[in-house]
Amino acid sequence: MIYRRKMYKVAPNILDEFNKHFNETLLPSQLKYGARLVGRWMTKENEGAIDIFAIWEYDSYDDYEIIENKVKSDEEHVKRVQKRFQKIGGREKLNEVFFNIDQDFIETTVPIDKTILSQK
Template sequence: MNQPIYRRKTYKIKPEMLATFNDFFHTYLYPNQMAHGAKLVGRWVNEARDEITAIWEYNSMDHYKSIEEKIRATDLHHKAFLKRQELGRLYEESSQEFLTSTSSPDTYHHPQHIVSVCGYITNEKGEVLLVRNEHRADTMEMPGGQVEEGETLAQAVHREVLEETGAEISLTGVTGIYQNIRRGIICVVFRGKYQSGELRPAVGETSEVIFAELTKETINSYITKNNFRNRALDAMNPSYIPYEAFDVRPYELVSRFEVKQEVN
């Protein structure tokens, strides 16, 4: 098994450019790296606010080179180039170096995972809410994203769907749990119904939002990635599983979805 490598990227900036640089990073650099399999270990700014350091993890040097090659061919990379021309001098200089760990991955850290959610949301016609993510423009998918600290899974679905599409929804239950082993991401899929709100894309996140007549026969023309397609297929004819959110010390039930059969 290859030992992971770490890329330390350092940018010298003018302090007044910090907010602009951060916005550029989160809109263009971060999503493109993550979409192709890189992991962001962390990102820091010094006390003088004139130097930013980011450390990325890759499976190997070949993995890093492969990701860089794929990124250069993406539409998001081209948009980043145009944005840098518009902004002018984003940073004064940059440098990078590659590091390897002096210990095994488990020596200092417990395993870390990301929990995400998405929603199979239908309207009164039975059409399904789909989005096109700006850094995954080759497929449509169900709206969703990462669960924030302190949120229940249900709260995260409501927030993510609203942010990405403008839709207010109600939820009926959990239809599946999916694990991306390589990237350490666990996704919980909810099924729900559209309630209100004018559909609109989210700037810097989604480029298209639609309701589509999704069936086993039409799904391939909308959802091209196997992992996204499987989640939607499972949610079409759901077998719900229990979900409960609670607090402790003292115990408090926050929300619960029972196992039930939805009547279409």
């Protein structure tokens, strides 16, 4: 099992739209192709930014790549994402509201049966 930590630093004025976009566009497409969301959290505003991060579970890095390729190849998904970009002024405006986007892959340091994840 591997976990992907996807992190965003966003402007507060985009928060509601971004959370709506995640729940209505990004999440359904990821779930459709087999990604498993562990959870998604955000911090309170700090120095004009809000940190948001999600943890996703995959059976392996290869499975992650297969799922990502399917999502990126889904023409309807791509159209929905582009439509959301237009709502905030187009792709060129993203740098004004998304200060940083990053991801890494993490592994657990305790047996899964000692965590809430074992209750699946």
